[in-house]
Amino acid sequence: MRISFISLILIVFSQTSFSAAKIEHWQTKQGSPVFFVETQGLPMVDIRVVFDAGSARDGYQYGIASLTSALLDTGAENWSADEIAERFESVGAQFGAGVSRDNAWVSLRSLTESKLLDKALQTLQGILKTPAFNETDFQREKIRTLAGLKHREESPGALASLEFFKVLYQDHPYAHPSSGVVETVSGFSAEDLKAFYKKYYVVSNARVIIVGDVSKQKAMKIAQSLVAGLAAGTKPDVLPEVVVARKGITKHIKFPSTQTHVLAGQIGMDRKDKDYLSLYVGNHILGGSGLVSQLSEEVREKRGLAYSAYSYFSPQFRKGPFIMGLQTRNDQTAEAVTVMKNTLKAFVENGPTEKALVAAKKNITGGFAMRFDTNSKLINYVSMIGFYELPLDYLDTFQQRVEAVTVASIKDAFSRRLKPEFLNIITVGGE
Amino acid sequence: MEYALKQQVYKLQSELVSEQELQRVKAQVLASAVYERDSNFYQAMQLGMLETVGVGWEKVDEYVDKVNQITAEQVRDVARKYLVEEKLNIAYLDPQPIKQQKHRSKVAGGRHAH
Numbered sequence: 001m002r003i004s005f006i007s008l009i010l011i012v013f014s015q016t017s018f019s020a021a022k023i024e025h026w027q028t029k030q031g032s033p034v035f036f037v038e039t040q041g042l043p044m045v046d047i048r049v050v051f052d053a054g055s056a057r058d059g060y061q062y063g064i065a066s067l068t069s070a071l072l073d074t075g076a077e078n079w080s081a082d083e084i085a086e087r088f089e090s091v092g093a094q095f096g097a098g099v100s101r102d103n104a105w106v107s108l109r110s111l112t113e114s115k116l117l118d119k120a121l122q123t124l125q126g127i128l129k130t131p132a133f134n135e136t137d138f139q140r141e142k143i144r145t146l147a148g149l150k151h152r153e154e155s156p157g158a159l160a161s162l163e164f165f166k167v168l169y170q171d172h173p174y175a176h177p178s179s180g181v182v183e184t185v186s187g188f189s190a191e192d193l194k195a196f197y198k199k200y201y202v203v204s205n206a207r208v209i210i211v212g213d214v215s216k217q218k219a220m221k222i223a224q225s226l227v228a229g230l231a232a233g234t235k236p237d238v239l240p241e242v243v244v245a246r247k248g249i250t251k252h253i254k255f256p257s258t259q260t261h262v263l264a265g266q267i268g269m270d271r272k273d274k275d276y277l278s279l280y281v282g283n284h285i286l287g288g289s290g291l292v293s294q295l296s297e298e299v300r301e302k303r304g305l306a307y308s309a310y311s312y313f314s315p316q317f318r319k320g321p322f323i324m325g326l327q328t329r330n331d332q333t334a335e336a337v338t339v340m341k342n343t344l345k346a347f348v349e350n351g352p353t354e355k356a357l358v359a360a361k362k363n364i365t366g367g368f369a370m371r372f373d374t375n376s377k378l379i380n381y382v383s384m385i386g387f388y389e390l391p392l393d394y395l396d397t398f399q400q401r402v403e404a405v406t407v408a409s410i411k412d413a414f415s416r417r418l419k420p421e422f423l424n425i426i427t428v429g430g431e
Numbered sequence: 432m433e434y435a436l437k438q439q440v441y442k443l444q445s446e447l448v449s450e451q452e453l454q455r456v457k458a459q460v461l462a463s464a465v466y467e468r469d470s471n472f473y474q475a476m477q478l479g480m481l482e483t484v485g486v487g488w489e490k491v492d493e494y495v496d497k498v499n500q501i502t503a504e505q506v507r508d509v510a511r512k513y514l515v516e517e518k519l520n521i522a523y524l525d526p527q528p529i530k531q532q533k534h535r536s537k538v539a540g541g542r543h544a545h
Contacts, residue, residue: 044465044466089455116458136490374469375469
C-alpha cells in the first residue's frame with residue numbers, strides 16, 4: 001500500500017476548508033436510519049450502530065444498560081470472548097461498545113480491503129445478532145463492575161457527581177449513574193441482561209453511522225447487513241421531560257481528603273434547545289474556555305483558590321445539566337463557592353462584554369475545522385446529529401449560527417434559563 | 432514468573448512462529464499504519480521524526496511493504512541475535528506502603544499553560 005503524503009494532506013485539507021462534511025441519509029429496508037459520510041484518502045472505515053438503550057432505559061435496574069453493553073463481545077455465534085478478540089485482531093480491526101445516559105453503541109474501525117472488512121463485519125453482525133450472555137462471562141463482568149463501583153466510593157470527585165445528578169434529577173431516569181449502583185448490579189442475572197438486549201437492541205431502535213473510504217453503494221450494503229439479523233421490535237417510549245425545580249439544594253458530604261470537590265449547577269438545556277447557541281457561546285466566556293474564562297479569572301488568576309475552575313452545559317435528549325466545578329483546599333471552600341456564585345450572578349445579570357464575545361466567536365469558529373479533522377472525530381459528530389435528529393447541515397451552518405449570537409441574546413438566554421438563587425451546590429471533602 | 436517470561440523468549444529463538452500468527456501481526460501493523468494517519472498532527476510528527484533521525488521522510492511509504500516481507504526465519508534470527516541473556520536487564524518493584532495522595536483534577540476547564 002502506498003499513499004502519497006502530499007496528496008493525502010491536500011485532500012484532507014481541501015475537504016475541511018470547503019464544506020464541513022456531506023452527510024448522506026437513508027433508511028435500511030427494515031427502516032433503521034443510516035447516516036453516511038464518504039471520506040477519501042485512507043483505506044479505512046468507521047462504523048457505529050447506536051441504540052436508544054442508554055442508562056436512561058435502566059428502569060429500576062440501575063446499571064443494566066451498561067452491563068449489557070459490556071457483555072456483548074464476550075460471546076456470540078459459537079465464538080468465545082477470546083475468539084471474538086482474535087477475529088478482530090487477525091484483520092487489524094478495532095471493536096468498541098459503550099453507553100451514556102441517552103444511548104448505547106457498538107463501534108468498529110476496519111481497513112476497507114474486502115477480505116479484512118468482511119471478516120470484521122461478520123464478527124460485528126454476530127455480536128449484534130446473537131450475543132450469548134454466558135453465565136461465566138456474566139459473573140466475571142459483574143464482579144469487575146462491582147469492584148469498579150466500590151472503587152468509586154474512594155473518589156470524592158465521583159461522589160460529588162453522583163450526588164449532583166441525584167439532587168438535580170430526583171426521580172428522572174437521568175438521576176442515577178450509567179454504571180449503576182452496588183445495590184442493583186449485585187442483584188442482576190444473565191437473564192436480566194438478555195431481556196434488556198431483546199427489548200432495546202432491535203431494528204426500530206437502531207441507527208447506523210458510517211464514515212470512511214467506501215462508496216455509498218457499499219455503505220448501503222454494510223448498514224443493511226448489520227441490522228438484518230435483529231428483531232424488528234418497537235421504539236421505546238419517549239423519555240419523560242425533566243422537571244426544573246424552583247429551589248436549590250446545598251449539601252456537604254464529609255470525606256477524608258485535603259481538597260474539597262465542588263459541583264454547582266442546575267438543569268440546563270437539551271440537544272435541540274432554541275437557546276443552544278447563545279448558551280453555548282455565553283458559557284464559553286463564563287467558564288468554557290479554560291484559563292481565560294471568567295470563572296478561571298476570578299477563582300484562579302485573581303485569588304489562587306483552585307488549579308482550575310470551569311463550567312459547561314451538557315445537552316442531552318432531555319435537558320442535561322449546567323455544571324460549574326472546581327477543587328480547593330478544604331478551608332477555602334466557602335470562599336470559592338461564594339466567588340463561583342457571584343461570578344455566575346454577575347454574568348447572568350450583565351452578560352459578556354462585546355470584546356469578550358468577539359474573542360469567543362473567533363476562538364470557536366477559528367478552531368471549528370479542527371473538531372472533526374479526523375474520521376474518529378467526525379463520526380462522533382455524525383452520530384450525534386443522527387441520534388438526536390439534528391439538521392444534516394448542522395456542521396455546515398454551525399459557524400454562521402455562532403456568528404449570529406449577540407450580547408443581548410446571551411443575556412436574554414442566561415437570565416431566562418439560569419437562576420443563581422436556585423443553584424444546587426454539592427461539596428465533598430474534609431473540614 | 433521470570434522463568435515463564437524467559438521461556439517465551441526462548442521459544443521465539445528456537446521455534447518458528449506460525450504463518451497464521453505472522454499474518455495476524457502483519458494485519459495489525461498495516462492497520463495501525465493506516466489508522467495513525469487519521470490525524471494531520473500525527474502525519475506531521477511522523478515525517479518530522481523520520482527527518483530528524485536522518486532516515487528521511489520518504490521511508491514512511493516503505494514501512495508496510497517491508498513489514499510484509501518479513502519471514503518467520505527472520506523473526507527467529509533477530510530473537511537469537513538480540514534477545515540474549517548477557518544484555519538482559521531486570522527491574523523489580525517491591526510494593527511500598529501507599530501514602531495518601533492529593534487528587535489532581537482532570538483539567539476539564541482547559542489545558543495547562545506552562
